Amino acid sequence: MSPSVSTLCIQGTWYNIDDFAERHPGGSVIRSYINQDATMVFEEMHRHSKKAWKVLHSLPTVEKDVIQHDSSTQQMLEDFQKWKISLEERGFFSHSISHTLYRNLELVSLFVLGTYLLSFDSYFGHFLSALIFGLFGGRCGWLQHESGHHSLSGYPTVDKLLQKITMGCGLMVSDSMWNSMHNKHHTTTQKIDHDIDLDTMPLVLFHPKAIRQNIPFSSTWLQYQAYTFIPITSGFLVLSFWMFYLHPRKVIRDNDYLQAMFMLMGHVTRPYLLSKFVGFNHSFFYCYLHMMFSMYITGMYLFGHFSLSHTFMPIVENFENPNWVEYSLAHTVDIDTQNPLISWIMGYLNCQCVHHLFPQMPQFRQPQVSKELVEFAKKWDLPYYHISYSKAWSLMLENLHTVGRSKIH
Numbered sequence: 001m002s003p004s005v006s007t008l009c010i011q012g013t014w015y016n017i018d019d020f021a022e023r024h025p026g027g028s029v030i031r032s033y034i035n036q037d038a039t040m041v042f043e044e045m046h047r048h049s050k051k052a053w054k055v056l057h058s059l060p061t062v063e064k065d066v067i068q069h070d071s072s073t074q075q076m077l078e079d080f081q082k083w084k085i086s087l088e089e090r091g092f093f094s095h096s097i098s099h100t101l102y103r104n105l106e107l108v109s110l111f112v113l114g115t116y117l118l119s120f121d122s123y124f125g126h127f128l129s130a131l132i133f134g135l136f137g138g139r140c141g142w143l144q145h146e147s148g149h150h151s152l153s154g155y156p157t158v159d160k161l162l163q164k165i166t167m168g169c170g171l172m173v174s175d176s177m178w179n180s181m182h183n184k185h186h187t188t189t190q191k192i193d194h195d196i197d198l199d200t201m202p203l204v205l206f207h208p209k210a211i212r213q214n215i216p217f218s219s220t221w222l223q224y225q226a227y228t229f230i231p232i233t234s235g236f237l238v239l240s241f242w243m244f245y246l247h248p249r250k251v252i253r254d255n256d257y258l259q260a261m262f263m264l265m266g267h268v269t270r271p272y273l274l275s276k277f278v279g280f281n282h283s284f285f286y287c288y289l290h291m292m293f294s295m296y297i298t299g300m301y302l303f304g305h306f307s308l309s310h311t312f313m314p315i316v317e318n319f320e321n322p323n324w325v326e327y328s329l330a331h332t333v334d335i336d337t338q339n340p341l342i343s344w345i346m347g348y349l350n351c352q353c354v355h356h357l358f359p360q361m362p363q364f365r366q367p368q369v370s371k372e373l374v375e376f377a378k379k380w381d382l383p384y385y386h387i388s389y390s391k392a393w394s395l396m397l398e399n400l401h402t403v404g405r406s407k408i409h
Helices: 028-033 039-045 050-058 071-089 097-118 123-148 156-171 175-187 219-223 225-254 257-277 284-306 324-330 340-345 352-357 363-379 389-405
Strands: 007-010 013-016
Touching (some): 007 039, 028 175, 039 324, 071 324, 097 123, 097 156, 097 257, 097 284, 123 175, 123 284, 156 257, 175 225, 219 225, 219 389, 225 257, 225 284, 225 389, 257 284, 324 352, 352 363
Antiparallel strands (some): 007 013
16 A cells, blocks of 8 residues: 555444545545544544434545554443444434424524514613624624534534524525534644634734744734634624634635625625614614624624633643543543533533534533543543533633743744
8 A cells, every 4th residue: 555545434434535525515524534543533523413423434444443542442442432422322312303493492482582682772871782693693603603513403404404594694605614613622622723713813822832934923912812812802803703704715715605695694684684674773884883793792702712621721732632522621621510501601511521422412511421420530530520611711811822922932
């Protein structure tokens, strides 16, 4: 076999992915597992896709030695598989129509309330309206995230459509762009040059080793990143860059007409309807500015909470290849998993370790599973970090401060 052939191992079989890698529906993330055992990541990321298995079995195979784990690791991974099967048998991967309806009705209710408050002829009413629409955008973010993992309704086609609608109309961005970026985070969490959540220069730096030498940055800006991250970077810079450049460019390149339509509805139809149906007939321009201010609130809410579960955790060096369980437990944290209010605020992403282990498990079931994860981690002497909501904010901001103040070469 030529040393240039790119392979990955799934369930003991090595597959040649040279020709397939460029057309992989999930993007370039497949290259992150070249010459590695990708069994667990493949199974968890394609749980509901019969097509993925069909495509896999159509790929050419090669003769190559199976990767051997040490006996302790092998026993742990086998026990993890048994635990996963037990969770499946006990219904933890089953979906709930009532929960799906609730999540969608919540969005409708918030939109109606925001519209109602905008009809008041007072600045206070309009400010409250912007807060509600900001929350609406944040909740769109949580719903699209779960839909993108196909863990919401149990019907992949429905989930794909819900993600397109909430991303386009609610956030004015692209579902495929998000999926491509987010898949990299899930499959190689905190890994240098692989996890897109570390590729944040020049706006913010979560770890000194994540510096991109080909991207100029301001050391003065980084010194104060703990103070600018939420109100400026999250609320304004990142979301604006996504809405007006990065995601539209992706949609145009892919000729994704359906997503383009939903994004245009977010930018045009939504403020137009508000300008026509609220009581004082505000101008389109006023309603658009009102919407952009609410998106500022959305950006702070979403990116602030997305950063709480892993940005301050240890990184994985480019040459290191942890197994699926190690990626999830050693490089993410759980946050007040048994607190229903925190689960609602964070859209169940407070159960980050469980979510990374089982990304296609319905997220409302994860708080219960986190109780069992404690026992599994203790049994195999694995790291498991469960912290409070306030501690998560403290660690995230403290890390930004420490990294920003350190000497960046």
